Amino acid sequence: MQIYKAHVLFTPDRTRFEVIENGYLAVDEGKVVGVYNSLPASLQDVPVRDFGDKLLIPAMNDMHVHAPQYRNQGIAMDLELLPWLENYTFPEESKFSDTAYAERMYRRFVRDLWRFGTMRTVAFATVHKDSTRLLMQLFKEAGMSARVGKVDMNRNCPEALQESVEDAIRDNEALVAEFGEDELVRPIITPRFIPTCTPELLQACGNLARKYKLPVQSHLSENRNEIAWVQELEPESRNYGDAYDRYGLFGDTPTIMAHCVWTAGEELELMRKNQVMVAHCPTSNLNLTSGMSPVRVFLNEGVPIGLGSDISGGHDLSIFRMMVYAVQVSKMRYCQDKSLAFLTLPEIFWIATKSAGTFFGKVGSFEPGYEFDALVIDDKELNHDNYSLLHRLERFIYLGDDRHIVHRFCRGKEIHEPKV
Amino acid sequence: MQIYKAHVLFTPDRTRFEVIENGYLAVDEGKVVGVYNSLPASLQDVPVRDFGDKLLIPAMNDMHVHAPQYRNQGIAMDLELLPWLENYTFPEESKFSDTAYAERMYRRFVRDLWRFGTMRTVAFATVHKDSTRLLMQLFKEAGMSARVGKVDMNRNCPEALQESVEDAIRDNEALVAEFGEDELVRPIITPRFIPTCTPELLQACGNLARKYKLPVQSHLSENRNEIAWVQELEPESRNYGDAYDRYGLFGDTPTIMAHCVWTAGEELELMRKNQVMVAHCPTSNLNLTSGMSPVRVFLNEGVPIGLGSDISGGHDLSIFRMMVYAVQVSKMRYCQDKSLAFLTLPEIFWIATKSAGTFFGKVGSFEPGYEFDALVIDDKELNHDNYSLLHRLERFIYLGDDRHIVHRFCRGKEIHEPKV
Numbered sequence: 001m002q003i004y005k006a007h008v009l010f011t012p013d014r015t016r017f018e019v020i021e022n023g024y025l026a027v028d029e030g031k032v033v034g035v036y037n038s039l040p041a042s043l044q045d046v047p048v049r050d051f052g053d054k055l056l057i058p059a060m061n062d063m064h065v066h067a068p069q070y071r072n073q074g075i076a077m078d079l080e081l082l083p084w085l086e087n088y089t090f091p092e093e094s095k096f097s098d099t100a101y102a103e104r105m106y107r108r109f110v111r112d113l114w115r116f117g118t119m120r121t122v123a124f125a126t127v128h129k130d131s132t133r134l135l136m137q138l139f140k141e142a143g144m145s146a147r148v149g150k151v152d153m154n155r156n157c158p159e160a161l162q163e164s165v166e167d168a169i170r171d172n173e174a175l176v177a178e179f180g181e182d183e184l185v186r187p188i189i190t191p192r193f194i195p196t197c198t199p200e201l202l203q204a205c206g207n208l209a210r211k212y213k214l215p216v217q218s219h220l221s222e223n224r225n226e227i228a229w230v231q232e233l234e235p236e237s238r239n240y241g242d243a244y245d246r247y248g249l250f251g252d253t254p255t256i257m258a259h260c261v262w263t264a265g266e267e268l269e270l271m272r273k274n275q276v277m278v279a280h281c282p283t284s285n286l287n288l289t290s291g292m293s294p295v296r297v298f299l300n301e302g303v304p305i306g307l308g309s310d311i312s313g314g315h316d317l318s319i320f321r322m323m324v325y326a327v328q329v330s331k332m333r334y335c336q337d338k339s340l341a342f343l344t345l346p347e348i349f350w351i352a353t354k355s356a357g358t359f360f361g362k363v364g365s366f367e368p369g370y371e372f373d374a375l376v377i378d379d380k381e382l383n384h385d386n387y388s389l390l391h392r393l394e395r396f397i398y399l400g401d402d403r404h405i406v407h408r409f410c411r412g413k414e415i416h417e418p419k420v
Numbered sequence: 421m422q423i424y425k426a427h428v429l430f431t432p433d434r435t436r437f438e439v440i441e442n443g444y445l446a447v448d449e450g451k452v453v454g455v456y457n458s459l460p461a462s463l464q465d466v467p468v469r470d471f472g473d474k475l476l477i478p479a480m481n482d483m484h485v486h487a488p489q490y491r492n493q494g495i496a497m498d499l500e501l502l503p504w505l506e507n508y509t510f511p512e513e514s515k516f517s518d519t520a521y522a523e524r525m526y527r528r529f530v531r532d533l534w535r536f537g538t539m540r541t542v543a544f545a546t547v548h549k550d551s552t553r554l555l556m557q558l559f560k561e562a563g564m565s566a567r568v569g570k571v572d573m574n575r576n577c578p579e580a581l582q583e584s585v586e587d588a589i590r591d592n593e594a595l596v597a598e599f600g601e602d603e604l605v606r607p608i609i610t611p612r613f614i615p616t617c618t619p620e621l622l623q624a625c626g627n628l629a630r631k632y633k634l635p636v637q638s639h640l641s642e643n644r645n646e647i648a649w650v651q652e653l654e655p656e657s658r659n660y661g662d663a664y665d666r667y668g669l670f671g672d673t674p675t676i677m678a679h680c681v682w683t684a685g686e687e688l689e690l691m692r693k694n695q696v697m698v699a700h701c702p703t704s705n706l707n708l709t710s711g712m713s714p715v716r717v718f719l720n721e722g723v724p725i726g727l728g729s730d731i732s733g734g735h736d737l738s739i740f741r742m743m744v745y746a747v748q749v750s751k752m753r754y755c756q757d758k759s760l761a762f763l764t765l766p767e768i769f770w771i772a773t774k775s776a777g778t779f780f781g782k783v784g785s786f787e788p789g790y791e792f793d794a795l796v797i798d799d800k801e802l803n804h805d806n807y808s809l810l811h812r813l814e815r816f817i818y819l820g821d822d823r824h825i826v827h828r829f830c831r832g833k834e835i836h837e838p839k840v
Contacts, residue, residue, distance in 0.1 A: 071804075071805050073815070073818075073819060074802075074814060074815040074817075074818030074819040075807070075811045075814050075815055075818075076811075076814075077747065077765065077814065077818065078764045078765055104805075105805075108804060283748075286748040286751055286752065287748065287751070289751045289752075289754060289755050289762065291755055292752070315744070315818040315819065316818075316819070324735070327497065328703075328706040328707065331706055331707070331709045332706065332709075332712070332752065334709060335709050335711055342709065344498045345497065345498055382494075384491075384528060385491050385524075385525075387495070391495045391496075394494060394495050394496075394497065395493070395494040395495055397494075398493075398494030398495075398497065398735040398736075399493060399494045399735065399736070401821060
């Protein structure tokens with residue numbers, strides 16, 4: 001057992017922070033035992049690691065990110081979706097047939113997730129099995145948890161990135177054989193999105209998910225043209241979500257859908273019923289002129305939600321920065337429709353931590369039994385005039401960066417800087 | 421004379437970057453002489469400072485910021501405008517009657533402007549003459565240029581922050597006497613906004629601006645309730661801008677108006693005619709649910725424009741971050757109205773540098789005769805795979821921070837870190 005002493009802040013529910021000044025947080029076998037105002041007599045003999053005046057908070061979860069687009073982060077932001085895919089995204093992904101190139105890029109990617117305090121990641125890789133495997137190994141080596149998807153696609157993309165349905169099955173099964181039981185890093189079935197997958201491939205993906213009890217990720221209702229295209233490709237579907245559902249890819253196993261900017265009506269109801277999680281990616285939605293996702297509606301309806309950086313549609317890998325953007329986007333929605341109250345700080349913190357964390361089990365809170373995923377924040381430099389603990393956390397979220405994150409834990413273990 | 425060697429990037433006009441790989445930039449008496457692909461024979465004997473593979477770009481200008489709200493940066497973002505003013509803004513400004521407190525806060529403020537590469541600032545101080553004077557001295561001491569306004573207000577705010585019209589005149593004249601001819605730091609007439617100033621005070625402000633040829637700054641058309649309130653207070657005015665104009669506060673001397681979110685029609689036409697500059701503050705407009713300023717319209721109409729951090733309505737002091745936000749806000753406007761093309765990278769860079777810089781003279785470009793305000797960017801860490809110079813600059817703007825700014829120049833002089 002181990003005790004950590006610090007100012008402890010977390011969101012047991014979405015309405016409020018639990019704030020324990022100079023609290024004691026006990027961890028046993030990677031899990032939180034309890035948080036205490038003073039050290040209980042029964043724990044007097046447990047070693048205490050004292051973080052002094054620092055903040056101890058749950059670590060971040062990135063619920064949607066394209067690992068191979070890391071080189072493209074922060075470039076070509078003047079382009080709209082199609083020329084950007086053609087000229088930047090697909091050519092870059094093609095390079096990942098070369099595992100040496102993949103290793104160089106993926107090492108930086110994993111190191112930078114670490115820098116920003118993201119201990120759990122749900123990532124798209126590319127169609128290439130070997131570099132996907134490499135990315136999974138790098139996460140494992142780092143001690144950081146991830147669900148990594150070998151991307152499946154076989155139409156409407158460059159030939160070099162297409163695969164046969166048989167290859168898709170074989171490659172996914174190879175990854176399942178190697179990582180299917182791994183505690184830290186597991187595969188996730190990843191049809192890129194309906195337009196790039198034939199019905200046969202979608203069906204194969206659904207079968208794989210069911211057969212191996214694997215989670216699923218994809219893109220949903222990101223922009224209006226895309227939605228119209230999906231309706232053309234899957235004319236019998238009632239909506240974009242239903243198009244996935246018909247292939248067993250919409251909540252039969254735990255499922256995350258990125259964006260959901262235009263989700264409403266029956267699609268929304270299906271997400272609620274099937275508990276499909278939204279990966280809300282506010283910077284990506286702004287950068288690609290997709291629109292403003294109705295996060296308040298998802299909360300009201302009880303649709304699970306987390307935040308995603310969506311590199312390189314998004315330009316920023318920090319989930320703290322995503323919190324700020326998510327609040328701002330909700331404020332713009334509120335301007336358009338005053339019935340949709342904007343997100344508060346506890347709400348967005350809860351979304352990024354405990355709500356997103358459900359995808360990994362008991363993750364994202366410091367209640368007893370939760371896995372100890374945590375960050376220690378040294379905000380000395382930001383705390384120059386007697387701020388309250390909550391204001392200190394708010395300032396770190398709004399102004400802070402990786403310099404202020406001084407320790408990182410995943411599943412109870414301290415995680416050190418991965419080698420690039 | 422002095423020559424700087426680096427990759428030189430700037431925007432002589434808003435459609436394009438000038439990019440000189442391994443260029444030579446000659447400076448004489450604080451002004452740019454020229455930028456060259458290779459060293460001209462006539463300059464062979466001039467000392468060369470070689471910045472190697474780094475980027476050399478114009479420095480940033482912050483056209484709207486409330487220096488005394490620096491303590492409140494990044495807190496209370498869950499509040500709407502009125503409770504935020506009452507509970508945070510006004511109580512904080514009241515503390516600036518104490519110059520010791522003011523010095524502690526203002527030193528950090530000036531140091532942090534420096535960190536983010538802002539070499540020219542147009543700032544609101546408070547109503548207090550002594551701490552305003554102190555802020556001006558701190559800018560001067562740092563070698564950074566500023567226009568600093570003692571705030572004038574005498575109604576609709578806490579009594580402790582009100583002043584008589586006579587005091588306002590006397591205090592402004594004292595600052596003019598001391599700084600009126602200063603090359604670096606000058607006063608700017610600063611009625612807070614119409615609702616906090618009686619007609620007598622507004623008239624006194626207009627008289628001071630005309631008498632001493634002083635520039636003017638205030639707030640304009642930030643939110644709809646405010647606009648309706650101004651119309652009630654100044655029932656004869658044709659619009660909010662006209663209400664200022666009636667007192668000689670709307671372009672009789674160089675004038676900056678913050679926000680202009682709802683400016684249109686006759687107000688827009690008056691701004692164009694009087695060449696009143698918009699200080700566009702995208703983060704503030706998002707955080708305070710003000711709306712989305714129509715930057716494309718200002719560009720189309722030829723209304724001058726610059727960017728402002730608007731601390732603490734805005735939460736971020738970096739003008740680079742403001743560029744990103746301004747592009748994103750323009751993309752949301754574009755989603756609503758496809759006739760308003762979103763801002764491109766050269767456009768937003770030009771707005772932040774050369775366009776804003778006109779308020780200070782020939783500032784914000786590297787054309788001959790421009791004052792040498794510059795930043796040296798070391799993006800080694802961001803440049804891991806043969807990016808073009810333009811992509812390197814874009815990545816620095818989107819991903820970079822103060823760590824990547826390694827030298828700063830204002831009016832030809834290198835500016836070192838101010839003491840806090």
